[in-house]
Amino acid sequence: DSGVTQTPKHLITATGQRVTLRCSPRSGDLSVYWYQQSLDQGLQFLIQYYNGEERAKGNILERFSAQQFPDLHSELNLSSLELGDSALYFCASSLSGGSTTGELFFGEGSRLTVL
Amino acid sequence: GQQVMQIPQYQHVQEGEDFTTYCNSSTTLSNIQWYKQRPGGHPVFLIQLVKSGEVKKQKRLTFQFGEAKKNSSLHITATQTTDVGTYFCAGYGGATNKLIFGTGTLLAVQP
Numbered sequence: 001d002s003g004v005t006q007t008p009k010h011l012i013t014a015t016g017q018r019v020t021l022r023c024s025p026r027s028g029d030l031s032v033y034w035y036q037q038s039l040d041q042g043l044q045f046l047i048q049y050y051n052g053e054e055r056a057k058g059n060i061l062e063r064f065s066a067q068q069f070p071d072l073h074s075e076l077n078l079s080s081l082e083l084g085d086s087a088l089y090f091c092a093s094s095l096s097g098g099s100t101t102g103e104l105f106f107g108e109g110s111r112l113t114v115l
Numbered sequence: 116g117q118q119v120m121q122i123p124q125y126q127h128v129q130e131g132e133d134f135t136t137y138c139n140s141s142t143t144l145s146n147i148q149w150y151k152q153r154p155g156g157h158p159v160f161l162i163q164l165v166k167s168g169e170v171k172k173q174k175r176l177t178f179q180f181g182e183a184k185k186n187s188s189l190h191i192t193a194t195q196t197t198d199v200g201t202y203f204c205a206g207y208g209g210a211t212n213k214l215i216f217g218t219g220t221l222l223a224v225q226p
Binding site: 103 | 148150158159163203205207211214215217218219
């Protein structure tokens with residue numbers, strides 16, 4: 001158990017819909033990262049937050065948005081969903097952020113299926 | 116943007132054979148991390164290398180960071196069925212705060 005909690009574990013929805021994925025980081029971790037993993041693909045970096053502020057941005061679509069709340073949990077909002085958005089979405093957390101950061105602790109992921 | 120490639124994409128070995136995956140970055144890395152993802156699981160941190168030319172060992176696993184800090188390798192001696200999974204390298208490039216993952220190498224071990 002990494003200590004990172006993601007909900008929901010599975011989500012099935014239709015094209016055009018909007019979903020929210022939630023992540024609770026490990027106790028004491030200030031940074032939250034979101035990664036997308038499509039079938040048989042690698043881990044694509046979406047976005048990182050540190051203590052409530054956006055720290056780094058990857059190739060995140062404009063239809064996607066995220067935020068980190070004062071209690072440090074984070075939400076990833078995906079809207080106007082397309083078939084190609086079907087993927088496993090991982091949240092990870094770390095104590096700090098930036099290039100001096102040590103290991104990332106990953107949650108078990110939220111599997112999104114868009115029909 | 117920064118790209119991190121790994122080769123091979125897939126390797127199938129007999130149990131007891133050695134295995135190596137190579138990681139190459141388009142930019143100089145401040146450090147390199149390695150993760151293992153079991154089938155159906157989530158990535159789990161293995162190790163972090165920081166210094167140029169650094170070599171670290173964990174039992175049957177040997178990790179190297181290149182002198183130019185643009186490449187790395189993971190070598191597993193005498194593979195076991197428990198080594199099955201996808202191995203990812205990940206690194207911070209240049210001034211970016213983005214931890215970019217490599218494309219991954221899927222290791223299959225036949226008993």
